[in-house]
Amino acid sequence: QKEVEQDPGPLSVPEGAIVSLNCTYSNSAFQYFMWYRQYSRKGPELLMYTYSSGNKEDGRFTAQVDKSSKYISLFIRDSQPSDSATYLCAMSGNKAAGNKLTFGGGTRVLVKP
Amino acid sequence: EPEVTQTPSHQVTQMGQEVILRCVPISNHLYFYWYRQILGQKVEFLVSFYNNEISEKSEIFDDQFSVERPDGSNFTLKIRSTKLEDSAMYFCASSTGGWTGELFFGEGSRLTVL
Numbered sequence: 001q002k003e004v005e006q007d008p009g010p011l012s013v014p015e016g017a018i019v020s021l022n023c024t025y026s027n028s029a030f031q032y033f034m035w036y037r038q039y040s041r042k043g044p045e046l047l048m049y050t051y052s053s054g055n056k057e058d059g060r061f062t063a064q065v066d067k068s069s070k071y072i073s074l075f076i077r078d079s080q081p082s083d084s085a086t087y088l089c090a091m092s093g094n095k096a097a098g099n100k101l102t103f104g105g106g107t108r109v110l111v112k113p
Numbered sequence: 114e115p116e117v118t119q120t121p122s123h124q125v126t127q128m129g130q131e132v133i134l135r136c137v138p139i140s141n142h143l144y145f146y147w148y149r150q151i152l153g154q155k156v157e158f159l160v161s162f163y164n165n166e167i168s169e170k171s172e173i174f175d176d177q178f179s180v181e182r183p184d185g186s187n188f189t190l191k192i193r194s195t196k197l198e199d200s201a202m203y204f205c206a207s208s209t210g211g212w213t214g215e216l217f218f219g220e221g222s223r224l225t226v227l
Contacts (some may be wrong), residue, residue: 004155043117043204043218044156087155100158100169101148101216 003027004088006104015113019076023089027094028071030091030102033065035074038086038106047087048074079111114141118221119205125225126195132165134190134222136205142209142217145188147180149201155206158207162188163210195226 006023013019021035032051048063050056050072055081056063064073072091078085089104118137126132138145147159160170161182179191187209190220192199204218 028222041220043206043220044216045114045218046215049215090156100171101157102158105155 004062004089004091004102004104007107010040010108010110012110012112013079014072015079015081017079017111019074019079019109019111020085021074021076021087021089021107021109023072024070025072025091025093025102026069027102028067028095029093030092032061032092033072034090035061035063035087036090036103038088040085044090051099080111081111081113084109089106117154117205117207117217119203119219119222121222122220123223123225125227127195128226129194130146132192132195132199132224134192134203134205134224135185136188136219138188138205138207139217140186141209142207144168144208145180146188146206146208148204148206148218150204151198159190159203181185192224195224197226200224200226216217225227 004025007083011077035048037047038044048061050063050065053065053067060077086106088106089102092101120135122222148156150156158171160174160180161168177193181189202221205219205223208216
C-alpha cells in the first residue's frame with residue numbers, strides 16, 4: 001500500500017462549482033497535513049495547513065482531516081479558472097519544519113469558464 | 114515578496130558528469146531542503162539542512178549526493194556522477210523553522226541526463 005494516495009484526475013469542473021479533493025494515507029504517525037498548489041513548471045505553493053483532526057477554513061478553501069479514517073480533504077468553493085492547477089497533499093509525522101514531507105501524486109484540476 | 118531562487122533553470126549533462134544546482138533561500142530562513150520530482154511522479158524528499166549540517170535525508174540521497182552552504186546566502190546540491198535516472202526537476206525550499214511548516218519552494222531546476 002502506498003504511503004499517500006491521491007487520485008491523479010484530471011478533475012474538470014465548470015466555473016463556480018465546488019472542487020472536492022482528497023487523499024488517503026497509511027502511516028498513522030502523520031500529524032501535520034498540508035495542501036499545495038502547483039502550476040505548470042512552477043514550484044509547489046502552500047495553500048492550507050492543519051494539525052491533527054478537524055477543519056480549517058481560509059477564504060474559499062476548506063481543509064478537513066479525519067485521522068480515524070486516515071483521510072484528508074480540500075474543498076474549493078466558487079472555483080475560478082485561475083484555480084486550474086495540480087493540487088498536492090503532503091504530510092509529516094513531526095514538526096513539519098526540519099522534517100520531511102511525504103507528498104501525494106497530485107490531482108490535476110481544470111476549471112472551465 | 115521574498116522568494117527562493119534557483120539556478121540553472123535547465124541543465125543538460127552527460128551521464129557520469131558532476132552537476133551543481135544552486136539555490137538562494139529566503140534570507141531569514143533557517144531550514145533548507147531539496148526535493149525532486151521525476152516527470153509524472155510524486156515530489157520526493159531528498160534532504161533537509163539546518164545549522165550547517167544535514168538534519169534528515171532520504172534513501173535516495175546516497176553517496177553521490179551532497180549539499181553545502183558555502184556562504185551566507187547560497188545552498189547547493191551536488192550530484193557527483195550523474196545517472197540517467199537522476200533526470201528530474203529539483204526543487205529547493207526553505208522555511209523559518211517555525212511549527213507552521215510553511216515551506217517556500219523555488220521554481221525548480223530541470224536536470225536532463227543523456
